[in-house]
Amino acid sequence: MIRLAxxxxxxxxxxxxxxxxxxxxxxxxHAEQIVSELLEAIAANSxxxxxxxxxxxxxxxxxxxxxxxxxxxxxxxLAQLGAMFDAFAATRGAIAAQRTGCNxxxxxxxxxxxxxxxxxxxxxxxxxxxxxxxxxxxxxxxLHRLLKNDVREREYVMLTAAACALWPAAAxxxxxGSAECEGIGRVPVRVLASDRxxxxxx
Numbered sequence: 001m002i003r004l005a006x007x008x009x010x011x012x013x014x015x016x017x018x019x020x021x022x023x024x025x026x027x028x029x030h031a032e033q034i035v036s037e038l039l040e041a042i043a044a045n046s047x048x049x050x051x052x053x054x055x056x057x058x059x060x061x062x063x064x065x066x067x068x069x070x071x072x073x074x075x076x077x078l079a080q081l082g083a084m085f086d087a088f089a090a091t092r093g094a095i096a097a098q099r100t101g102c103n104x105x106x107x108x109x110x111x112x113x114x115x116x117x118x119x120x121x122x123x124x125x126x127x128x129x130x131x132x133x134x135x136x137x138x139x140x141x142x143l144h145r146l147l148k149n150d151v152r153e154r155e156y157v158m159l160t161a162a163a164c165a166l167w168p169a170a171a172x173x174x175x176x177g178s179a180e181c182e183g184i185g186r187v188p189v190r191v192l193a194s195d196r197x198x199x200x201x202x
Contacts, residue, residue, distance in 0.1 A: 027104030
């Protein structure tokens with residue numbers, strides 16, 4: 001079954017994963033355990049309508065259908081993103097504390113890991129194939145192309161113009177810029193620190 005839907009798309013990507021994993025054969029098992037725990041912490045802080053679609057190596061792809069009120073859906077997704085950053089930091093600290101007795105490269109470099117998040121909105125195709133949900137379309141491609149950019153910070157949130165349009169407060173946060181997306185061209189974006197994301201009321 002294939003259907004079209006307007007969605008909020010999110011990728012939460014662990015920054016520093018490549019350096020963390022390369023040339024660490026002794027600590028490879030620990031490295032993968034650490035990254036898995038961090039990804040689980042991210043996924044655990046998503047709730048309806050935001051749904052985990054899949055893990056992609058060191059990243060999580062999530063989406064939320066916009067429904068009749070895209071602005072409210074976007075605000076909810078942004079608040080959940082804020083919770084994910086909080087959970088990532090807390091989990092990273094807890095793992096580091098638990099692994100103080102291990103001197104492998106992975107366990108001694110836990111605090112080098114950071115989180116980046118990318119958000120875009122648009123119409124995509126949602127396909128159900130062999131029990132799996134696949135997201136397809138140019139908007140999904142664009143979101144993934146945003147991961148390759150020239151932002152120097154290791155932890156940040158990148159919102160496309162489409163995402164910013166649904167969150168008016170974005171205009172006063174971070175800095176405006178653009179990202180070169182292969183096969184698509186330059187895309188207007190806004191980059192902000194994770195502490196500028198809204199947080200859900202407790």
